[in-house]
Amino acid sequence: MKHYNLEDPRHPTSLLFLIPLILLLLQYLFRLLHPRLQRSPPSPPRLPIIGHLHLLTAVPHKSLYRLSLRLGPIFSLRLGSVPCIVASSAAAAREFLKVHDTSFSNRPITKAVSILTYGSSNFSFAPYGDFWRFTKRLYMLELFSNRTLDQFRPIRQDELRQLLEELHARAKEGAVVDVGAAMTRMTNNVTSRMAVSRRCSGTDGEAEEARRLVMETTELLGKFNLSDYVWFCKNLDLQGYGKRLKDLHKRFDGLIERIMKDKEEKRRRKKMEDNEEVLKEKDLLDILMDISEDKCAEVRLTRNNVKAFIRDIFTGGTDNTSLTVQWAMAELINNPLSMEKAKAELFKVVGNGGVVDETDVPKLPYLKAIVMETLRLHPPTPLIPRESHEDCEVDGFNIPAKTRLFINVWAIGRDPKHWPSSDKFMPERFLSDEVDNGGVGVDIRGQHFQLIPFGSGRRGCPAMTAALLVVHSALAALIQCFEWKVAGGGDEVDMNEAPGLTLQRATPLLCVPVARYMIEPLLLKSFERSIGAELSHRTLFCSHLAIYPFSTVLGSTALHPPDGDAITELLFRSTRASPLLNSSYRGKSTKQRNARNIGRRELRHLREDALRAQQNMVKS
Numbered sequence: 001m002k003h004y005n006l007e008d009p010r011h012p013t014s015l016l017f018l019i020p021l022i023l024l025l026l027q028y029l030f031r032l033l034h035p036r037l038q039r040s041p042p043s044p045p046r047l048p049i050i051g052h053l054h055l056l057t058a059v060p061h062k063s064l065y066r067l068s069l070r071l072g073p074i075f076s077l078r079l080g081s082v083p084c085i086v087a088s089s090a091a092a093a094r095e096f097l098k099v100h101d102t103s104f105s106n107r108p109i110t111k112a113v114s115i116l117t118y119g120s121s122n123f124s125f126a127p128y129g130d131f132w133r134f135t136k137r138l139y140m141l142e143l144f145s146n147r148t149l150d151q152f153r154p155i156r157q158d159e160l161r162q163l164l165e166e167l168h169a170r171a172k173e174g175a176v177v178d179v180g181a182a183m184t185r186m187t188n189n190v191t192s193r194m195a196v197s198r199r200c201s202g203t204d205g206e207a208e209e210a211r212r213l214v215m216e217t218t219e220l221l222g223k224f225n226l227s228d229y230v231w232f233c234k235n236l237d238l239q240g241y242g243k244r245l246k247d248l249h250k251r252f253d254g255l256i257e258r259i260m261k262d263k264e265e266k267r268r269r270k271k272m273e274d275n276e277e278v279l280k281e282k283d284l285l286d287i288l289m290d291i292s293e294d295k296c297a298e299v300r301l302t303r304n305n306v307k308a309f310i311r312d313i314f315t316g317g318t319d320n321t322s323l324t325v326q327w328a329m330a331e332l333i334n335n336p337l338s339m340e341k342a343k344a345e346l347f348k349v350v351g352n353g354g355v356v357d358e359t360d361v362p363k364l365p366y367l368k369a370i371v372m373e374t375l376r377l378h379p380p381t382p383l384i385p386r387e388s389h390e391d392c393e394v395d396g397f398n399i400p401a402k403t404r405l406f407i408n409v410w411a412i413g414r415d416p417k418h419w420p421s422s423d424k425f426m427p428e429r430f431l432s433d434e435v436d437n438g439g440v441g442v443d444i445r446g447q448h449f450q451l452i453p454f455g456s457g458r459r460g461c462p463a464m465t466a467a468l469l470v471v472h473s474a475l476a477a478l479i480q481c482f483e484w485k486v487a488g489g490g491d492e493v494d495m496n497e498a499p500g501l502t503l504q505r506a507t508p509l510l511c512v513p514v515a516r517y518m519i520e521p522l523l524l525k526s527f528e529r530s531i532g533a534e535l536s537h538r539t540l541f542c543s544h545l546a547i548y549p550f551s552t553v554l555g556s557t558a559l560h561p562p563d564g565d566a567i568t569e570l571l572f573r574s575t576r577a578s579p580l581l582n583s584s585y586r587g588k589s590t591k592q593r594n595a596r597n598i599g600r601r602e603l604r605h606l607r608e609d610a611l612r613a614q615q616n617m618v619k620s
């Protein structure tokens with residue numbers, strides 16, 4: 001046996017110092033051979049199994065913002081077993097949504113998504129590829145084209161009128177109004193009438209069911225489901241969301257099937273009658289059905305595609321739009337100076353010559369600045385979700401395929417680097433004649449990455465124009481027609497956010513509206529203004545029918561009914577239906593209630609027909 005002196009370099013223990021060196025060398029070689037491991041974004045220490053889940057609080061965009069202050073604008077997390085990356089600065093958002101947009105053009109498919117979208121048969125969660133490209137074109141050229149938006153203008157006007165009438169009635173009673181609920185009803189109705197020619201609120205149970213389904217869909221899509229993140233919970237339903245999702249899907253499917261069957265029957269009848277005029281008046285479901293029946297279409301839409309698209313439109317069209325108006329109103333109530341400026345601008349442009357209209361908006365820069373400032377501070381989708389479909393290198397970091405990306409739009413909108421006094425509500429920052437506080441020349445269409453409430457790039461929101469039409473006109477009308485008092489006294493409303501993935505308010509916005517004008521003459525002036533010089537006796541009569549209850553119109557001596565088939569029919573219908581709505585008919589029996597409901601429904605249909613007749617007359 002050999003004996004070495006410890007000082008002797010040939011002694012085995014003296015070689016121990018080589019081990020760390022060898023390990024480092026091996027690690028280097030390993031990284032060299034596996035480019036994915038070359039450089040990963042910074043990440044905090046994580047726990048076994050749950051990874052970084054414990055770092056997320058109930059309001060995830062806020063906890064991710066706090067982490068970004070420590071880790072930088074791009075950092076990575078492991079939520080359970082899911083690799084994620086978070087971008088929290090304008091420059092980082094630009095990297096992901098512009099430079100590497102193609103690599104991050106997928107959306108993560110959660111359990112809720114897969115159940116509620118008929119297995120990603122819709123547009124917003126379709127994987128990036130030919131089908132998505134086809135549907136994007138469909139959205140931009142058909143469903144949300146300028147022509148279609150123009151066609152639906154009377155619907156938006158009519159729903160705004162109904163909202164104002166409802167608020168006016170509450171103002172007369174001095175009653176408290178939940179502004180959020182009223183707005184959601186309105187946006188729901190606009191979307192539903194555009195999509196399937198039906199309202200989502202009203203006297204019949206089906207309309208209310210539709211509204212409930214939309215609300216539940218938005219709620220469940222915004223929930224954080226453990227089975228999406230923790231591998232051993234994958235097939236468990238610990239929070240009970242799985243059961244609720246399946247039940248919700250079944251109810252939605254039943255409703256949409258009924259609507260589609262009804263529509264198919266109507267289309268068959270219309271085709272048999274070959275009624276050209278009626279066939280031209282299409283809702284979004286008609287457009288989708290036309291494409292699904294078109295044998296030459298580039299992509300043949302299945303029945304599930306059509307259903308999933310309609311659901312997409314319902315979900316996208318309701319909550320975001322309503323939330324924007326709610327937060328804007330809350331900010332204006334807490335910033336009375338801004339409210340006064342907005343009122344002054346509206347008075348200068350519209351005066352009391354009618355209710356503010358979509359066509360007035362280009363002349364209302366302060367109103368537009370209010371909406372931009374609201375979307376900066378309160379983006380309805382605070383975290384934009386995307387997923388990479390290939391390995392890529394972003395800003396020197398290697399990001400493997402199937403990494404979930406969250407763009408923290410909320411944090412970017414409050415970054416003091418771009419927005420001085422970033423937490424303050426200052427619409428003036430967007431107006432060139434005021435001090436530049438970061439906003440002059442910035443727009444929200446996805447080109448300026450410091451303000452991207454509608455996202456950017458290929459998968460940016462396709463309905464931005466439609467959404468802004470509703471947001472601007474509804475907000476303007478609320479400011480123009482009412483003073484708003486905080487319910488229960490006080491001058492300020494709470495600005496806290498509720499838990500979840502969408503930017504809901506923690507407390508409802510409860511206010512008492514005080515009417516600034518008599519609403520009916522104002523609405524009538526709007527109609528007269530909108531048809532301007534072409535106003536004739538017949539169109540004026542129709543516009544009265546569309547606004548006033550029948551009895552007022554029929555009793556009006558100033559408006560003796562003009563001749564014409566359309567008018568005669570409308571008159572005949574109103575004389576038949578008006579007794580049902582008569583104020584003396586206040587009985588509580590089922591028969592009386594039913595009669596009133598029939599009367600209300602007929603009033604609604606009559607108003608729609610009167611509006612249509614009015615437009616046809618103006619056109620011809």
Ligand code: HEM
Nearest residue numbers: 124313316317320321381453454455456459460461463467
């Ligand atoms: C104020 C209102 C709205 C806001 C703030 C908003 C915001 C957004 C955002 C942030 C995205 C993701 C963009 C991205 O990944 O880059 C998005 C996508 C989408 N939005 Fe909107 N949205 C609004 C209104 C609407 C409306 C009214 C509809 C439809 C009726 C709609 C339909 C969609 C659809 C279908 C997508 C998915 C697009 C795709 O994946 O290619 N949105 N929206």
